[in-house]
Amino acid sequence: MSRLPAIPVQRRDSRLRVGSIGDWVFRRITALFALSIVALLAGMGFEMARASALSVASFGFGFLSGVNWDPVHRSFGALPFVFGTLLSSLLALLIAVPISFGIATYLSEFAPGAARGPLGFMVELLAAVPSVVYGLWGTFVLVPWLRDSVEPLLSSCCGGLPFFAGPQHGFGMLAGAVILAIMITPTISSVSREVLGVVPLTLREGALALGATRWEAVRIAVLPYARSGLFGAVLLGLGRALGEAMAITMLIGNRAEISSSLFAPGYTMASVIANEFTEATEDLHLAALAEIGVLLFLITVALNIVARLLVWRVGRLAARGEA
């Protein structure tokens, strides 16, 4: 009796039970492409470390605390850029987080079923608008509005504070923070919505059955469960804000100064790379810009790792709870 063709069993994890050259080759080829993703990430870290080596060797940790950025005199200190990046991103979070949580809660808990799809799609379209178009809109629409309406209002009602002092150009930290807030809102809200979506239905039902109102059910049963995932969503938004280059370059004013006023122009790490990298001719200048790039890369990679772990945790919790 001739042997039957071997049929692979246990297909779930596709481990090869029987030797088939086609399967072996197929697995190796796809693995090679998957490896390319890992290699790309590692290659980026390596290449940028190499590009910035000169600057790291010349300035050491002084690079981070130096406030003077003067390519002509070969003096490079990154503090104004770090400050500008952190401040604009944190301000953006201050605006975007409450709004995004509101959106996520509305879309996953309160909205009528028929409205969820279209509204969610429109919020996601906010993320689809290219960054440079936000920059264009910001330059000709947002900045004049801030200069003529918002900034005079802020300085007249809380003018005593140092944050709202000084000349009102429109271009400056405030404009940068507002545009960043608009751009990260879809990120934070869609990840938050995902997180709220994996919270088991039974938790809500339990709270509602005990007489809680819809909001109380969310507050008592859903939010505590989703907390770490929501925090992850905020971190992902922060990562996007830190790395955003075009829109903020067009709006923040691009002056390497540290000012307490939100009306004053600032500068960010991504902006200085975007503005100066093609014009830099000296090796040290290029290396200094690359070092800023490395910092940005490391910060965002670390943020993303933490954020993903937090978001995954909620999913795992849910999977375990239901099993």
Added chain:
Amino acid sequence: MAQHRTRLVVDFCVRALCLLATLLALLPLVSVLGYVVVRGAGGLSWAFLTELPKPLGEAGGGMANAIQGTLRLVLIAALLAIPAGVLSGVYLAEFKHTRFAKLARFCADVMSGIPSITVGLFVYGLVVTATRHFSALAGGLSLGFLMLPSVARTTEEFVKLVPESLREAALGLGASAWRTTLWVLLRTAAPGIAVGIMLAVARVAGETAPLLFTAFNNRFWSESVNEPTASLPVAIYTYAVSPYDEWHRQAWAAALVLILVVLLLNLSARLVVGRKVRL
């Protein structure tokens, strides 16, 4: 009773605030789209789509070279990222429990979060310093790197959604495992993967930052992929930050073209999801 009423009032207020937040977030979307359409329509003409930019001071001229450049860059990116992304996505889905798949998935997620400008820096070091000039190839490469993780992850998600019974049927008919994956699973998942690709293309078509020091810019047609090339996003940026009214008009028109492309891709992706893909 009074306490009950307070609770209902609080409930109502929170729900109203949440709705308000949603509407507030849509305001900028409406404003951006409205301004781009109104201001862009004024500058849009046949000449804009078919002519080269005129020297400063002369009226008219267009951005045909930038449109060509963007198409070329996106094509290079797609040629690079679609095969590589789909195949690595297949690996992530088919061998999902292996340690290496977990690592690759994690790297893809992390990579989709890193700033696009650092990808530009990377390609500058990799290609531009090696070839000693800016080129469409370098620009397309950086856009491809940006596309790769998202194509891989969407492919993975949609391949995982294919019902196990289809695989069993194919294997039962005697197909080998790899043929089953390619001819049955991948084909079933194809509409979903197409959606993922469309969204990824829409995203990179509007990327500016990585192009600044890879594809650079060009006032003329670029003859080959080895030359610096213009692109719509970079053109919008250069024209928007210039002090000339005529250039601002053209920037709005270019923004309209770019937004139309991006919206069209997003909307059709949405329709495909609605029609063909059961999620």
